[in-house]
Every structure is written in C-alpha cells, then in structure tokens.
Amino acid sequence: MRKILASFLFSCLFFNCGETAPSQNSMPPFNTNEKTNNFSIIIHGGAGTILKKNMTPEKESAYKAKLEEAIRVGYIILKNGGSSLDAVEKTITIMEDSPLFNAGKGAVFTNAETNELDASIMDGKTLNAGASASTTTVKNPIKLARAIMEKSPHVMMAGRGAELFAEEQGLQIVAPDYFYTERRFNALQNIKKTEDTEVKQSNKQSFYNPDIKDSKFGTVGCAALDKHGNLAAGTSTGGMTNKRWGRVGDSPIIGAGTYANNNTCAVSSTGWGEYFIRAMVAHDISALMAYKNLSLKEAAQEVIQKKVPQLGGDGGIVAIDKDGNMVAEFNTAGMYRATMNDKGELSIGIYK
Numbered sequence: 001m002r003k004i005l006a007s008f009l010f011s012c013l014f015f016n017c018g019e020t021a022p023s024q025n026s027m028p029p030f031n032t033n034e035k036t037n038n039f040s041i042i043i044h045g046g047a048g049t050i051l052k053k054n055m056t057p058e059k060e061s062a063y064k065a066k067l068e069e070a071i072r073v074g075y076i077i078l079k080n081g082g083s084s085l086d087a088v089e090k091t092i093t094i095m096e097d098s099p100l101f102n103a104g105k106g107a108v109f110t111n112a113e114t115n116e117l118d119a120s121i122m123d124g125k126t127l128n129a130g131a132s133a134s135t136t137t138v139k140n141p142i143k144l145a146r147a148i149m150e151k152s153p154h155v156m157m158a159g160r161g162a163e164l165f166a167e168e169q170g171l172q173i174v175a176p177d178y179f180y181t182e183r184r185f186n187a188l189q190n191i192k193k194t195e196d197t198e199v200k201q202s203n204k205q206s207f208y209n210p211d212i213k214d215s216k217f218g219t220v221g222c223a224a225l226d227k228h229g230n231l232a233a234g235t236s237t238g239g240m241t242n243k244r245w246g247r248v249g250d251s252p253i254i255g256a257g258t259y260a261n262n263n264t265c266a267v268s269s270t271g272w273g274e275y276f277i278r279a280m281v282a283h284d285i286s287a288l289m290a291y292k293n294l295s296l297k298e299a300a301q302e303v304i305q306k307k308v309p310q311l312g313g314d315g316g317i318v319a320i321d322k323d324g325n326m327v328a329e330f331n332t333a334g335m336y337r338a339t340m341n342d343k344g345e346l347s348i349g350i351y352k
C-alpha cells in the first residue's frame, strides 16, 4: 500500500497530475496499474476497401511516412515518461493536420458541401472523457475534446457552443474553408452522382448502400499505454462522405468510437458509424474483457468479426490492453495502421 501511495505521489510530482486534474469527477477511481515501465502505442488512419491494386507506390509511401511520423511523436512522449493522454492527443494532431486522412485538414464533405468534424478522448485512469461533434471552425478537434474533458464539467459539446468554448480555451480557430481539399470535394461529387442513380433505381436510402459506402471512411485514432500503467484512447473524424449535415457518427460517442479503462483496455474505432454506435463497439470490447475474462484479441474478434457484421456494418478498431498487448482488428479489405512497442519496434500495415 505504501509503495502504491509513494508511486502515486512520485507521478504527481514529476508528471504534473495537477495540470490534468479531472473536472468531471471529484472522486476519480484512480485505477492506476502498478508501474511497469512497459509502454506501447497503436494508431489507425481509417478502414475500408483499401486494395493494393488501387494504390500507387507514391500514395502508399506518403501514407506510411505520415503514419510513422505521427506514431513516433507519441512514442517519444511515452518513452520520456509522459502520459498516454498527451501521446494520444499529439499523435492524432499530426494526422489531423495531414490532408491524407479523413480528420482535421482532410475531412470529408457533408451533402451540404460543408465539413463537420467529430472527436473524442478518454482517460483510462479516471474514466473521464471529452467529445465534440459537428464543429466547422476548430482546427484540431482532438484538442477540443481534451479541453472539454479537462476544462469543462461536461463530456460532450456540439456545434456553435463547442466552437465558442474552443475559442475561449485559446484553441486555433480557422475559417470553414480551411478544410476544403479538392480530393474530398471531388469524392463528394462522385458519390452524389452514384447515390442519385442508386436511389432512383432502388428507392433505398442511399447512405446505406454497401457498394459505395467504403469510399467514405478514413477516420484517425490512437490508443496508448504509458509507463505509469495508464491507458488512453482518442478518435477524430470528418465522418462519412455525403452524410446529412448534422449527422453525428460513432467517433465522438464514448463507448462506441472511443473507450479507455485501466482495468481492461483502450480502444479507438473506425468504420460505418451507425453500426458502431448500435454495437457500442469500444465499450463492448472492454466489457467482454471485464465480465467474461476474454483476452483483448478474443474480445476484439467477437465484436469486429461477429457482432458488427451480423448487424450489417463494417470497419475496425485498434486497441491496447493494460499489459501493453496491441490488437488491430478489422473486417474490411484494409486499415491504415501502425504500432510501436517499448523497444522502439515499429510496424506499419495497410492491407489485410
């Protein structure tokens, strides 16, 4: 007991716990694991029909380079004894600033030709969480999610109110057209054409057409375990191309797009948001570990390979358990992903 108390006081002195004091719970559970010095980080840049035959060597190396740049930022933070929350936020910020991914700068377009961004973050130690939905002017929504977690009494804020809060917190604000990229705009026009035809032919709600939904994915996310045994996860997205304006997906929903609990695991999801919300993907994986004693791999397979496809959805997750085991599980043709362990070993994957 004295050892645990001493190690907690040590962490507070040297890693500035005070600065990130939870504003949501006055009595956080402090599920701090025994300090292990074991740390690891895993990221994704979206799942979908990512096929080698559709990829140029230039495009492939651009994705790999950005994934590596992003994960190395988080790795260095963890290696230097920083928090998993910092690693998650900073790593996601790099991906948000890249036009390659469907988050931040590279966000996809809504049917109203706007970009509406969602993000969330969760602290596995305290179970505090922050999320923002449908913002159009906040450059890095993951920073807003963290500010909501740490600087407000709320878990989730949306739209104009969330944007005003971001301004008050001194976060970088941009004009909505900062998020314009030709590639994403053209993707919207192509999808609109296809969907119009589909709707006329089948009279179905086009958003759910399985043949074209795959070109809509590309969210980013990160899960990390730090040297102090604390898990964290975060997710950021522009949503799905041609979504109705005002639509919110799973990425900012705690328990669906993001979940972290020091007793089990940290998870970030990517895929067809409507199904990920209904399957409560991220929390379900944690719950299978907590209540059924499944390993992280078994829990992730149960949810991603059985539960989500049975409902009709697809996508994937990245996750880390409390011992640092990492899992990237997806039921699509590919998922941009990378891992780094405490030995500094890097692994990058795109296809199955």
Ligand code: ASP
Pocket: 046, 047, 102, 216, 217, 218, 219, 237, 238, 239, 240, 248, 249, 250, 251, 269, 270, 271, 272, 273, 274, 276, 315
């Ligand atoms: N899950 C995201 C959403 O539905 C999309 C994605 O992961 O690419 O908004």
